[in-house]
Amino acid sequence: MAAGAISVPLEVYRFDPAHDPAPRYDRYTVELEPHVPVLSALLKVRAEIDPTLTLRYSCRSAICGSCALQINSKSRLACETPVGPEIERHGRIVVEPMRNQPVLRDLVVDQGPFWHQYDRIDPHLRPDPAHPMPVDAPTSMSPEQVERFKETPRCIACAACFSACPAVEADPTFPGPMALAKLYRFVVDPRDGTTQDRLVRIQTEGLWLCLRCHLCTEACPKDVRPSERIRDLKEMAIAVQGATERGSRHAVGFKENIRVAGTLNETRLVRQTDGVVGMVGQLGQGLRIWRKKPELLHRPKPIQGQAEVDQIYEALDDAKGGP
Amino acid sequence: MLRHEVVVVGAGLAGQRAALAAIEAGRDVALLTKLHPLRSHSGAAQGGINAAVGAEDSVDTHIFDTVKGSDYLGDQDAIEFFCREAGPTVVEMEHFGTIFSRGPDGSLARRPFGGAHFPRTIYAADRTGLALLQALWERLGGEHLTLYEEWDLLRLIVRDGRVQGVVAFDRRRGTFEEIAAKAVVLATGPAGRIYARTTNAHSCTGDGIALAYEAGAALKDMEFVQFHPTALLESGILITEGARGEGGLLKNASGDRFMATYAPHVLELASRDVVSRAIVTEIGAGRGFSGPYGGYVHLELMHLGREKIESRLQEICDFARHFAGIDPVTQPIPVYPAQHYMMGGIGTDAKGATNVRGLYAAGEAACVSIHGANRLGGNSLLETLVFGKQAGLAAAAYADTAAAPEMHASDLDDATGPLRAWSAKPDGEDPSALRAEMQATMEQYVGIYRDEAGLLEGIRRIRALRARFGNVRVVDRSQVYNLNLTDALETGHMLELAEAIVVGAYARTESRGAHARTDFPKRDDAQWMRHTLASRGPEGPVLSYAPVGYTRWDPTERVY
Amino acid sequence: MLTLANLRMNDPGVRAKVDGALKPLGIEYRGTVRVKHLLRVLVEDIGIPALRAKVRRPLGGLKIGAFYGCHLLRPSDEMGWESGEEPHAFEDLLDALGAEPVAYRGRVMCCGFPIQFVKPETASRIAGRQIADAQDHGAHAMATPCPLCHISLDAYQNEASRAVGRPLAMPVFHLPQVVGLALGASPEELGLARHLVPTEPALARISAPART
């Protein structure tokens, strides 16, 4: 045992669908220094206690994206998560496979759903035939243009974000954080000639299903910040196409609402998002709420100083060069 | 049975580039890989890729630096071709979408690297390998390609002197599969896990090299193994030269800057092999630190100050904090030299062809040889792309005219019989224990310094381990993702290669590049300016020698 | 949200734009506003011990699933407060009020509200998952500091129940309501009758005697 080692109790999800009727949790205890990553703990179990424990790993340096799993319910890279703080906080380490991808065995999941979403966003550079790349020379790109990619080139496709995302969990049509961050990478690439098409297409293919919960940004080991890039995509989509979808109409309607009254008018917002026909669908709900909270559905009086609010909007519109 | 014209094994940069070339040549191509392509070890390369594109630089200087770096064991004709292809290759990767770092004028940014006259290493922040791998996969993924993902190559089927196909293992379903192929390209990457201390990923087990060897291909220059002086203690994770470039100091246990003894002028900035040897000498003389992970020295950055460390050495900082629990702002980083790169590999010509018809190889698994006795940083990423493409083209051309392959009914059973026997045993050797013993043996006897007595002991021990491997046992009975089985497979492969390395090292009675014999400290051009070729015989490797390709650079002493 | 807006105001470009728009009105943003959520004020400025001392009607016997809401926590590096995935302030507070906090994964998840107007079925499924999770871990009620989470979890609980295909009957309190209850305010004062999911079953669980 190395100096300063602590005792690390592990509870590891075990399941071989071909042999086991149900998943179980196996307990192991290993002695390790606190800075040692969970991956080393699992490999120690494999080498010294149970060689049948199954997981994906390769680089052990947070670059190959193989070893994402759940550590005490958080989606993390096993090779980059030290045991010490987990033990301090939870007294043990529960290790489970990632979510939102079916388990093949133990900690290994079938990444099919993840790669399917990645393929859906057309992850290929599509240069504009009208503007061919220079012959025998690299494209010129300023450091500022490189900056626009933000941290998206750091993505290692580990799927930790995909595992952490509640929208992915609830809706198979949502591309998920990684695919959308990858889309962003193509949209801001000056070499890509299909930026507009990409933005128009994603408006109807799941962009607006992002919940802005930022769980992806918490989980991402590379600080790609997918939720923030999705926000950028939304802004860019509205800029190229206008508010054509329920999601974008809601966003724009929200803004217009404030302009008109200085406060939210829920009924009006629903009408702007869903149109009058769509609104009928919300009627039953509206009635139930109205019985308990009548003030919600009243048209709120414009606030004092509404005129000033309008003035601010005007100034901002002018700054942008027109409404 | 599955059938393809060309099967490329390995989906790192070399394999992907080969597949793309073969597809563009009109062939039906399958890509077979034990890791998802984006998880290949190429993604771990940080520093950059060489191309003499700067105004002050020239292709000739790149050629000269590479020839000299190789300690005159590189083939000069191949090196000339290689360096001429560098510019077009990097431009092509840029057009494929690689997000390179840029200079203020919009050009590709370049950084200086060891052994190069000019800053010629083009980079993408501290993740050049990842940037290239992403761009190439984004390009290749748009082509018509069959991907066998998480499949392990088990055997090459060679009959009548030519390749007929492969047998593989589908990790996820646990099934054995045959693929008939006219041509096979091996691009299975490094073999660093033969050593206990390595900067390489766990998956770098030299499978393709060993299977080519088994199938009759000759291995070239296996004794040349590059060690990187500064790897993190325990994990072996690479701390790049940048740390010393920015002013990092190496100190022994008495707090002395020991490089003053070994390279009084350049100190810490001496070349990789010099620094690695210095560290080993210090530790061997009892002047290093020692702990549960063996001897080590300190890499000190503290004097540079928090701001410089955190801005200029961001990735090193993260690595030290995440993987060693060390804060380089306030603490020295414990480092030791670790295996980093295999100059040797499957012997090929500059078209990627091996001595087996229909079998091609590229990337770190292959040996052309452009690195000779010592690789220069930034040349191996370039090698994967330049020679990956060549191998893909050559395989496609061969497959275009080759007769249909012939697989026999017995091929599958022959290849998988031994594996099934491993699982049927009531008891036997644990593959990970054998692996650990092999790693320790190679570390101790075939490491940075070598001598006759140690190499003989190494041969004896590796042979004993090979004998024990005959009784290896797999305890995991599951079909799905059986790592115990792949552990055993990989261990078997590495033992084959370990033997080729140690036997080659024993025979080469000189010191050249990364091969340092304390009993033969001088380079001996008269006798040894030639490549080692190892073929697999019943009693172990059979060595022969081949001349070095020579064009215009006469050997001189390699001093920097 | 306001915390993030405040952070963005540190960007000189954004600041110039906003000040440009405010100028005609004779207003300027000086960046002196500190944004702090009620929950944070309760645990940091008032403090757990002080709150504990003020409790009149301890919520003993009541198991509550704290439901944080996303924007209070994340992105945690910008919010600069609790862990974005493993916070404990709300549980600490509930404990001080005498209630029994329930540990469940859904407590830090999204309530689904942001896409209520985009795809109600999905929004409801998300809300349903979190409510069901709390229920499965024994919660008698949930409590949230976010008014939008409250709409999603309470007003839309019917839809949520349908979306996850199981009955849900989970009273959901606003943060000030649980504090108010423990400090002795009456259910009427707290407007508990105006919830869509009746709160009485939860109130009936409170077993500790009121302190005077």
Ligand SMILES: Cc1cc2nc3c(=O)[nH]c(=O)nc-3n(C[C@H](O)[C@H](O)[C@H](O)COP(=O)(O)OP(=O)(O)OC[C@H]3O[C@@H](n4cnc5c(N)ncnc54)[C@H](O)[C@@H]3O)c2cc1C
């Ligand atoms: C830490 C580190 C940093 C480096 N930095 C640099 C640098 O800055 N510049 C530079 O030029 N070089 C660098 N190198 C070296 C360089 O990265 C490698 O030499 C190069 O990437 C190897 O590429 P490859 O395509 O040959 O192999 P890899 O990228 O390793 O790919 C091997 C492929 O083979 C597959 N495979 C292996 N075995 C099997 C099997 N049995 N069956 C099926 N598939 C199999 C794997 O799945 C993988 O897809 C670095 C190396 C390391 C370790």
Ligand code: FES
């Ligand atoms: S093992 Fe590669 S990312 Fe963890």
